[in-house]
Amino acid sequence: DSGVTQTPKHLITATGQRVTLRCSPRSGDLSVYWYQQSLDQGLQFLIQYYNGEERAKGNILERFSAQQFPDLHSELNLSSLELGDSALYFCASSTRFGSVRETQYFGPGTRLLVL
Amino acid sequence: AQKITQTQPGMFVQEKEAVTLDCTYDTSDQSYGLFWYKQPSSGEMIFLIYQGSYDEQNATEGRYSLNFQKARKSANLVISASQLGDSAMYFCAMREGGDYGQNFVFGPGTRLSVLP
Numbered sequence: 001d002s003g004v005t006q007t008p009k010h011l012i013t014a015t016g017q018r019v020t021l022r023c024s025p026r027s028g029d030l031s032v033y034w035y036q037q038s039l040d041q042g043l044q045f046l047i048q049y050y051n052g053e054e055r056a057k058g059n060i061l062e063r064f065s066a067q068q069f070p071d072l073h074s075e076l077n078l079s080s081l082e083l084g085d086s087a088l089y090f091c092a093s094s095t096r097f098g099s100v101r102e103t104q105y106f107g108p109g110t111r112l113l114v115l
Numbered sequence: 116a117q118k119i120t121q122t123q124p125g126m127f128v129q130e131k132e133a134v135t136l137d138c139t140y141d142t143s144d145q146s147y148g149l150f151w152y153k154q155p156s157s158g159e160m161i162f163l164i165y166q167g168s169y170d171e172q173n174a175t176e177g178r179y180s181l182n183f184q185k186a187r188k189s190a191n192l193v194i195s196a197s198q199l200g201d202s203a204m205y206f207c208a209m210r211e212g213g214d215y216g217q218n219f220v221f222g223p224g225t226r227l228s229v230l231p
Contacts, residue, residue, distance in 0.1 A: 002162075033219070043206065043221045088158055100148035100210050101167060104219060106160035 003027065004093050004107035012113045018079040021110045025072055025093030031055075032074040033094070033104060034066055038087040049074055050097055081114045088112075118142065119207050119222035126227050128197045135182065136192040136225045138207030144168075148210040149190040151181065154224070155203040163205075166190055197229045 003026035013019055025032050034046040036059075045058035049068035060066075063081075068074040078085060088111050092104040120139045128134035140149065151163040166174045166181045174181045182191040194201055207222040 002159075042223050045219070090160060092160075098212075100146050100212055101165070102148070102210050102219070103150065103162055103165060104208075105162060106152075108159045111158070 002105040002107065004091060004105055006089075006091050006107035006110050008110060009108065010111050010113075012115065013081060014115055015081055015083060017081050017114075018077065019081065019112065021076040021078070021089055021091075021112075023074045023076070023091030023093075023107055025074070025091075026095075026105055029093035029095050029105075030072060031094045031097040031102075032068055032072070033092040034060075034074070034076050035090040035092065036087045037090060037109075038084075041087075043090075046076070078112070083114050086112055086114045118220045119209055121205075121207055121222040121225050123225045124223075126225055127230055128194075128227065129230050130199060131196055133193060133195045134197055134227065136194070136205050136207075136227065138190045138192065138222060140188050140190060140207070140209050142188075142209065142211055144211045146212050149181070149183070150208040150210065151179070151190075151192045152206045152208060152221075153201075153203045154206065155200075160206070164192070194227075199229050199231060202227060202229045 005024045007022045030051040033048045036044045046060040048056040066076045088109045090109045091107045094102045094104045096102045147168045149166045153161045164176045164179045178195045180193045204224045206224045211218040
């Protein structure tokens with residue numbers, strides 16, 4: 001158990017819908033990352049927050065957004081869902097942000113299926 | 116250009132044998148960190164081992180060791196005495212210096228299958 005929690009574990013929804021994925025980082029970690037893992041694209045970095053502020057954006061679609069709240073939990077919002085958004089979405093948290101020794105600890109992931 | 120290359124999409128190893136999973140990386144930074152993660156079929160990503168670019172000794176964690184060859188820019192994972200539970204995807208990752216999230220990059224992964 002990494003100490004990172006993600007809910008829900010599974011999500012089945014229809015095209016065009018909107019969903020929210022939630023992540024709680026490890027105690028003491030200020031940095032949260034979101035990743036998308038699909039069969040054909042591998043592990044894709046989406047976005048990163050540090051202590052409530054957005055710090056980096058990767059291959060995140062405009063239909064997707066995220067935020068980190070004062071209690072450091074984070075939410076990833078996916079809207080106007082398409083079949084291709086079906087994937088495993090990971091949240092990871094880390095300490096030592098900005099250091100090459102930064103280790104990311106991953107949550108169990110949310111498996112999203114868009115029908 | 117790919118920052119992390121894992122040239123073995125799939126590997127097989129006999130139970131109790133040792134196996135080496137290859138990873139090469141590309142960076143112009145002098146200071147960087149290298150990581151290996153395991154992803155079993157259940158899906159979670161498990162941190163295995165870390166190697167710093169300035170670490171003089173190869174990292175070891177139980178049955179996992181990292182064969183770090185800085186001049187060749189390689190950071191191969193060695194699993195000794197393979198077990199059936201080692202069957203999983205293995206990802207190599209690199210963290211360069213700086214405070215941007217995109218400095219943490221993953222390779223495409225190697226699927227390891229341990230045969231009884």
